[in-house]
Amino acid sequence: MATTAHRGAAGTAPAAGSPPTAGAPLLGIGAAAVRAGVSERALRYYQQLGLLVPACTTPGGLRRYSEDDLARVARIRELQALLGLNLDEIAVVLRNEDRLAEIRLSYHDERTSDGERRRLTRECLSLQESLRGTVEAKRVALDGFLADLDARIRKCRDLLAGYREPETPRQDKGEPASLGSARPQHG
Amino acid sequence: MATTAHRGAAGTAPAAGSPPTAGAPLLGIGAAAVRAGVSERALRYYQQLGLLVPACTTPGGLRRYSEDDLARVARIRELQALLGLNLDEIAVVLRNEDRLAEIRLSYHDERTSDGERRRLTRECLSLQESLRGTVEAKRVALDGFLADLDARIRKCRDLLAGYREPETPRQDKGEPASLGSARPQHG
DNA sequence: GTCGACTCTGACGTTGACGTCAAGGCTCGG
DNA sequence: CCGAGCCTTGACGTCAACGTCAGAGTCGAC
Secondary structure (H helix, E strand, O other): OOOOOOOOOOOOOOOEOEOOOOOOOOEOHHHHHHHHOOOHHHHHHHHHOOOOOOOEEOOOOOEEEOHHHHHHHHHHHHHHHHHOOOHHHHHHHHHHHHHHHHHHHHHHOOOOOHHHHHHHHHHHHHHHHHHHHHHHHHHHHHHHHHHHHHHHHHHHHHHHHHHHOOOOOOOOOOOOHHHOOOOOOOO | OOOOOOOOOOOOOOOEOEOOOOOOOOEOHHHHHHHHOOOHHHHHHHHHOOOOOOOEEOOOOOEEEOHHHHHHHHHHHHHHHHHOOOHHHHHHHHHHHHHHHHHHHHHOOOOOOHHHHHHHHHHHHHHHHHHHHHHHHHHHHHHHHHHHHHHHHHHHHHHHHHHHOOOOOOOOOOOOHHHOOOOOOOO
16 A cells, blocks of 8 residues: 555556556455455445545446555554544544655655655654554553453452362452452543 | 442442442532533433443432442443443443452352352453453554554654765665555454 | 522434445446 | 446435433422
C-alpha cells in the first residue's frame, strides 16, 4: 500500500519491469469482497467515504481491486477492531499513511532538496508519533486492565493451592481487600 | 462493587458497623450521571439491559445510586472503550464478576464445605481466565501494531539522523522493504 | 400544603456502518 | 451478437446505543 500512495501523485510511468500490479489480475467487487472478508456494500461504502478507491474502473464503470486494495481493507478492519476507530478517524490515519508514501516518493526523487527532505521526514515522523501516542495510551490502559485481572487470578490460584494442603494455617482472611476494587487509576 | 455482589444474595443483615453505604448519601440519577460522566438516559438504558441496578429506589420510584454503582458504570465504559465489547458482552463479563463476588461470600461462609470451596474457586478461576484470554489476544494484536509503527518511526529517525551528518555514505535505499506490509499475522 | 426542582415512563428520532432490494447496465464466452 | 452472470446506482431498512421530548409523578424546603 505504501508503494502506490493510494493513487496520488507519482507521475513517472509504471516502470514496466517489476510486477507491481501484474500477476495479480485485479478482482471484481464480488471476488474482492470475498478475499477481503467484507461485503460488497462495505467496499462501496469505504469508497463513498474516500477510504478506498479501487485500483481502476472499467470504461463501463465496474470497480477493479488490486492486492494493495485488499491490504488497505485489512488495515481498515484492523483499525476498526483493534483501536476502535470509526471510519472518519480511520480516514485520517489512512490519509496520513498515504502522505507518508508520497513523502517517500518525493524523498527518493533527485529533484528534492536536502532541506525539503528533512522537512518531509519530520512531517512523517510527527504523523506517526501522533498515532503512536493514541495506540500507546490504549496499550497502557490494556496492560493495567490485564494486571488487574492477573492479580485476581493469582488470588484464586493461591486459594486453590491453600486447599491442596488442607492443614496449612496460612490464611489472610479478613477483608476481601484488593480483589474487588483494584482499579489502577481513573482519570 | 465486589462487596455487594450487585444486589444478589447475601441475606445476612447489612452489619451496621462498617460504613459500606454510609457517608456517601446516594445520588439521584442526575448527580450520578454527572459524576459518572454519562447521560441519565445511559443509566436507565444500562438498567434496562440488566447491566446496572441502582442501589435502591425511593418508594415513589426514583433511582438512587451508590458509589459502587458509579464504579460499575466506570467499568462498563472501560469495557466498552478498551475492549470494544458491546453491552451484551459486557453484561456477560459483569455477570461473571458478580458471580465471583458471590463465590467470595460463600467462600467465607462457615457453612460452605471445603470441597464446595474448591469447586467455587475453580469456577472463579475459569471465568477470569476466559476473560483474560480475550484481553491478552487484544494486547498481542496491539503490541504487533505498535511494533509495526515503531519500525516505521525508526526508519524516519534514521533518515533524519543521516541528514544530520550530510556526508555519511550510509543509506539502505532500494525498496521501501518492510515499511508498508509488515502485517504480523492475520487469523 | 404547595412550589420548584428533579425524576418517571413511554415513544419517537439519530448516527454509524452497513444490509437489502429493485431496475437497469456491463462483460465475456460461445 | 447475445444471454448468463456480475455489477451499477439509488433508496429504504436495520441494529446498537443512546438523544430528546412530552406529560405526569415525586421530593424536600418553606
